[in-house]
Amino acid sequence: MATVKNWQLGRDMEYPYEGNRPKQQITMFFDLNKCIACQTCTMACKTTWTSGKGQEAIFWNNVESKPYGFYPLAWDVKILDILGSQPWSGSTYKGKTIFEDTAMEEKVRGFLPDEMDYMSPNLGEDEAIRIQTTEGDYIKGPTHKNWGFYLPRICNHCTYPGCLAACPRKAIYKRQEDGIVLIDQSKCRGYRECVKACPYKKAYYNNTTRVSEKCISCYPKIEKGEMSQCVTNCIGRIRIQAYKSTDLTKIRKNNVADFLVHVRKIALPLYPQFGTEPNNYYIPPIHVDLAYLTQMFGPGVENAIKQYRNAGKDKELLSALILFGNTEKISDTFKYDEKTDEAVSYDTEGREIVRVPCTEPTYIRKVLNAKTGAFLTNNS
Ligand code: SF4
Ligand code: SF4
Numbered sequence: 067m068a069t070v071k072n073w074q075l076g077r078d079m080e081y082p083y084e085g086n087r088p089k090q091q092i093t094m095f096f097d098l099n100k101c102i103a104c105q106t107c108t109m110a111c112k113t114t115w116t117s118g119k120g121q122e123a124i125f126w127n128n129v130e131s132k133p134y135g136f137y138p139l140a141w142d143v144k145i146l147d148i149l150g151s152q153p154w155s156g157s158t159y160k161g162k163t164i165f166e167d168t169a170m171e172e173k174v175r176g177f178l179p180d181e182m183d184y185m186s187p188n189l190g191e192d193e194a195i196r197i198q199t200t201e202g203d204y205i206k207g208p209t210h211k212n213w214g215f216y217l218p219r220i221c222n223h224c225t226y227p228g229c230l231a232a233c234p235r236k237a238i239y240k241r242q243e244d245g246i247v248l249i250d251q252s253k254c255r256g257y258r259e260c261v262k263a264c265p266y267k268k269a270y271y272n273n274t275t276r277v278s279e280k281c282i283s284c285y286p287k288i289e290k291g292e293m294s295q296c297v298t299n300c301i302g303r304i305r306i307q308a309y310k311s312t313d314l315t316k317i318r319k320n321n322v323a324d325f326l327v328h329v330r331k332i333a334l335p336l337y338p339q340f341g342t343e344p345n346n347y348y349i350p351p352i353h354v355d356l357a358y359l360t361q362m363f364g365p366g367v368e369n370a371i372k373q374y375r376n377a378g379k380d381k382e383l384l385s386a387l388i389l390f391g392n393t394e395k396i397s398d399t400f401k402y403d404e405k406t407d408e409a410v411s412y413d414t415e416g417r418e419i420v421r422v423p424c425t426e427p428t429y430i431r432k433v434l435n436a437k438t439g440a441f442l443t444n445n446s
Contacts, residue, residue, distance in 0.1 A: 120274025163341025222344030303391020
């Protein structure tokens with residue numbers, strides 16, 4: 067085991083390979099306050115990449131209703147249960163990751179879901195009393211207070227991927243140019259070690275091809291400077307993609323990803339305690355139980371919610387948030403234009419990509435249309 071730096075845990079940790087951060091990392095952001103669970107992203111991904119034989123129940127992108135929806139069933143409660151209660155001390159994780167809580171000979175702690183646990187992209191939704199899995203009940207006791215939210219998920223293209231660490235064939239690799247994690251299917255022999263090891267259950271075994279597969283981050287689009295299908299098709303405009311600096315001493319305040327993650331710290335990783343340093347970031351919902359959110363997104367939740375509530379007054383933050391869903395091109399830098407009250411984003415050449423008004427324009431129609439003589443209000 068090597069010792070690597072995991073900034074999300076605030077400490078070094080053990081990993082089977084030496085650290086090898088890419089030059090830059092493509093990251094995806096999700097504003098969970100805006101997702102409406104329409105599953106358009108799920109279908110955009112499915113029709114693009116997983117409509118083949120053996121992929122009937124494979125959803126590289128899924129959206130689940132939390133706390134009771136899952137794909138596969140109980141994926142998160144089960145690995146949390148295996149790891150047991152693990153403490154944070156401030157922003158430092160004191161517990162064990164999936165690479166540290168291992169038995170003899172085991173590289174990664176995990177579990178292999180049952181085939182039936184992949185039946186639908188939101189299994190267990192609306193079952194408010196309890197979830198019955200093949201191995202027992204996973205949510206017990208009284209129902210929770212009145213809250214719920216939707217959690218869209220794709221592969222996290224982790225800095226320390228569990229799938230890559232566990233693969234005995236060395237078929238999984240992380241690209242230096244953009245940090246995308248891929249499976250070389252010509253090397254894969256379908257041992258399913260990646261399925262077992264990925265704590266997010268985002269590596270899938272295809273029963274027909276007999277090899278594993280996973281989200282490829284729509285890399286043909288990314289290579290052209292365009293965002294992935296699940297981002298550009300999102301109805302709720304909850305998503306954006308950007309390159310995040312991998313050298314934390316060179317954070318750029320005017321880069322959307324660095325700004326949201328490292329400057330304002332409003333966007334948080336999903337279950338950072340697993341130790342894979344995931345590269346999708348979530349703006350937590352502001353109406354949900356804090357203890358639940360802290361377990362899911364780590365100790366930065368309170369600050370993130372405070373920042374979000376203040377976004378109306380914080381024009382720089384508002385500008386970054388308003389760019390979500392408003393451009394298909396990956397932006398390099400952004401700014402708030404005070405003169406025009408607009409959010410502006412630029413590509414790597416400094417060319418303007420898009421301008422979005424920070425204040426929704428209001429139009430007040432006249433009651434009487436003088437030209438036609440028609441009244442434009444209901445005056446009955
Ligand atoms: S989310 Fe899972 S499949 Fe994706 S890179 Fe991380 S460990 Fe691998
Ligand atoms: S398309 Fe957007 S709003 Fe609809 S479910 Fe997917 S992430 Fe949520």
